[in-house]
Amino acid sequence: MSAIWFGEQPPERKPRLSRERITEAAVAVLDADGPEGLSMRRLAARLDAGVMSLYAYVSGKEDVLDLAVDAAVARIATDGLDGLSWREAVRHYLSRSRTVMLRHPWLPALMATRPLLGPHALARSELVYALLHRAGLDGPRLTVAVGALTAYAQGFTAAENMWRGRVGRAGPGGEAELRRAAQEYLAVRHEAYPTLAAHADLGNDDFDTSFGLGLDTILDGIAAQLPGPPSR
Template structure:
């Protein structure tokens, strides 16, 4: 059986602008705006062409298909990550800033959550971010493949906590659930579980965004504590 040929927008040189004021950067910026407003389902070459006052056909000069356009937009998201120099601020501080900026980038661009593992992150900004991540853990003292394992541990933690948050935010935006009605429903569901019922009635749940932020910080510190412990064993 013949394997499917791998293609990526990053495996060929970008085509030059063919008309005044039109560039791949302009197209990608407009695509990101559409994605932020309407999500993956809201992006089409037709809509993008209308936004740019250009025909959809003309956009294919710059990208071969929608997936290539998504690759370009995805790389811009990775470019928003902040990774301080671990030699200046220490590896834990650098890893923390990285984790927080990754979470915030995903929350700003919720469509990116659906691209994880679906599209290759081969763009220059994604690769630069990955290289800086590895430097953080190499500076910490990890060696060989442990550098990659430490990097994937932190990124997996960020993905694991942020993806459900993105899904929840999307659901709330689509359905506009009433918070008080949801709490009433939770009380009924948890009536046979006193400890859970106590949590539902806690005032901190009046501000779920804060609860999620505190939970993220708790988990991140725990992950970094575990990685630091491995360096001393």
């Protein structure tokens, strides 16, 4: 599969147009309307440029999406992790990742479906791989551990974004009512779904705590595979 990262940087042709400006405009369009709202024509209009002039910098929409993803990933801060245990460093990094993916709701799906070969994405992949490798993982277990953490963070945040987008239109009261109705629906069907009725907390709207608990569960599993005494 080809990717924009395999090619050379294009020369600057006009002071007002560059790959960086195209990327910035693409992120803005994606934030406003998602991937379905992004087109070369829409991008050119935002930049006050001709559509064909964009092709001096990118080959099409696919390149633009790759650039936008890498630009958004660059906003995941990596500072302040030195000196932390591998577990705390990973936890901080994935929490920051979730914050950026909440800010850019289109990002989780694109990160899961595009080649993450841009410099910012590769630097962050290197960070997570290095943290887990130094902790004692290697080979397939290292790859699978990174994949599990990545899939959890992206999947959780994608679902959170969808939920927030849907119930946000109804307001806080509407969300509370929907959660209450769902809990009652299970309660009256407790004979068919006894475990769900007793233990599914559908009224819980604390995404921050839920994300942390789920992440700790995965980290516990990773720690159990490390050589030596259990590490936290």
